[in-house]
Every structure is written in structure tokens, then in C-alpha cells.
Amino acid sequence: MSTFARIDAVSSLVLDEETLPDELGPDQVQVDITYCGICATDTHNYTSGGQIPPATFGHEWTGTISRVGASVSSVRDGDRVIAAVGPACGTCAMCRAGHADHCDLSFAEANGVTLDAPAHGGFASTLVVSERRVVPVIDGVSDVEAALVEPTAVTFHAVRRARQSLGAVVVVQGAGPIGLLTAQHARHAGAGRLLVIEPNADRRAAATALEFSDVVAPGDTASAWIDEVTSGLGADVLYECTGAATLLKSSSEMVRRGGTLALLGFPMTDSQISYGDWQVRELTVIGSLAYTHDDFLGAMRAIADGSVQVESLHTATIGLSELAAMLDELDSGDTSQTKVLLDPPRSGE
Secondary structure: OEEEEEEEEOOEEEEEEEOOOOOOOOOEEEEEEEEEEOOHHHHHHHHOOOOOOHHHOOOEEEEEEEEEOOOOOOOOOOOEEEEOOOOOOOOOHHHHOOOHHHOHHHHHHHOOOOOOOOOOOOOEOEEEEEHHHEEEOOOOOOHHHHHOHHHHHHHHHHHHHHOOOOOOEEEEEOOOHHHHHHHHHHHHOOOOEEEEEOOOHHHHHHHHHOOOOOEEOOOHHHHHHHHHHHOOOOEEEEEEOOOOHHHHHHHHOOEEEEEEEEEOOOOOOOOOOOHHHHHHOOOEEEEOOOOOHHHHHHHHHHHHOOOOOOHHHEEEEEOHHHHHHHHHHHHHOOOOOOEEEEOOOOOOO
């Protein structure tokens, strides 16, 4: 038997049990979950009553392979693995058109809508998924670090898409987990000067602990920093990591003419922008959602060699019975948590 959490109503979840299959499909693997991170998508799913596919409720998981199907060749029993998406399939419409970085199958896997998607996510003791959905953990990455590879891959993907130039003046708006990871990737990618903007004092402290020297609250101080460092031109690249729809216009105004606005935070409401302003200033606006298979490998290597520090983002570990209360706390905004990991009961416990 396996225990898992599922959403049953708005801001409500229940713990349920399922009987594991006697035999796995030929390309399936069974993963005993070690940790599963909680992210903003999980909170939105919880407060919306489950409007996001159930397989994504708990998508930042790591665990150990406990069974494999007859055709599985990339992993074996006892391997530590992380949740991922498979390589470009080569046969979907996007792949056939030469756009393998936007493979339809990989994108569907990231959003939990493939035909073989599990009925629940990683807030569970055990999960059965396709072999495509797991990647072995490389040497030098701890279990806690492995649980943070998925958001690290999200931010790795975004910085890679932004094509940030060496020596660029970079602004990161928001110092939650996504902002702190983005800032580290931007630094690793060769940012010349980097400003982190964050209203929450605890999160500013977290950014400072990661050795970012320019960390300020929103407002005049941030504007003055950009003006001084760029001689009034504006940032070369701004990574918007809050997902606050009201900040989109003001974020774009911090970017220089010809600069790049990279969007990571996902707004739950519509935004208003000045289309004409973006056009006159020839902004490059880049949306970024999820990742490719390659991003997971790059993210793990960055963690393993110390270029990106993730363990300091881990502020709490909870059990399944504490999940609803933690989601309520995270949704309230009145929390000191950065990244919370769920440690579920093991299968059979």
C-alpha cells in the first residue's frame, strides 16, 4: 500500500491509500519517495480546489527505485533518482518541425497531462511513473539537494533562454526560492553586477547569506542603484520571479532600451502593460516555463560543483499529516519559510 495526498475541495486535502500494482508496465519504474518539495504551483493548486492536473501536486520529488519494468534500462533497483522530463521524442509535431527544445511530449510530461501520468504526485510514499520521468542523481548531490533539482532546473532553463551576456547588469525581482536560484544561475553565467529586489526582510537576508552584496527593498533605493550602475540606461536583463501581475509594467521599465525582460513567476491574473513602450524601446520579452531534459543535467552539475547552493534554501521538513497546515501558512504570505520538504512515510510503514 502507498499513502498519498490529494485535493478534495478548495483549500482542502485528504490522505488516501492505493494498492500498488502486482506487475509494472514494461517501461514503468516504482519510486519510494525520499523528499518532495512544496512550491507555489502546489499552493495555487490547493487553494483553487485542484484546477491543475493531479500529477503535478507534488512535482519536486526525489526517491529510490524499488522496482523496474521488464524493458527499463536506464535505472535499476536502489538507484537514487529525481523527477524530470524525458528527452525530446523526435516524433511529435514540434520535433519534426525542428523545434526539439519545445517537444510536445516533454512539455506534456512537465505539466502532468500525458496519458500515462500518475493519478497523484509526489506527496506520497510511493509513485509509479514512466522510465522517461526519472533521471539518476549524480555523485556529489545529497538527498536534500536532489529534492531541489527540479526548481533549479526551472531557473537554469530561464537563464539559458535569456542568453545573458558576460558582464551584463542583471536585476532579479523576488528572492523566494525561484528568485534565489535564478540569481545564482545569473551570477554563474557571468553577470557583471547583480541586484536582488525583495520586500521581505527574511528573504533579503537569505540573498545576503548567498553572498549577494546588492540586495534591497523595492522603491527608490533600487531605482537609484540601477541609475548609478548603468548611468541611467537601465538593466541589461531583468528576471521577474514574483509572478505578481501588478509588477510587470514597472519591471519592464527597469530594463534598458534593447534589453531583456525574462518572465519566470507565473501570474494568476491578467496584467496591464504599455505595448507601445515595449515596442519603442525594442525590449526582448522572454517567457519561460518548465524545462527540457538537458536542464536537469545542467542543474545537477551546477549543484554538485558548488556553483549553485541549494541546501541553505531548505528551511523545514514536514510529514504528510502536516501538509495542509503548511500550504495554508505558505498561502497566507505570513511565513519565514523558503523551501519546505515533505518527508513521507515509506511504502509498507
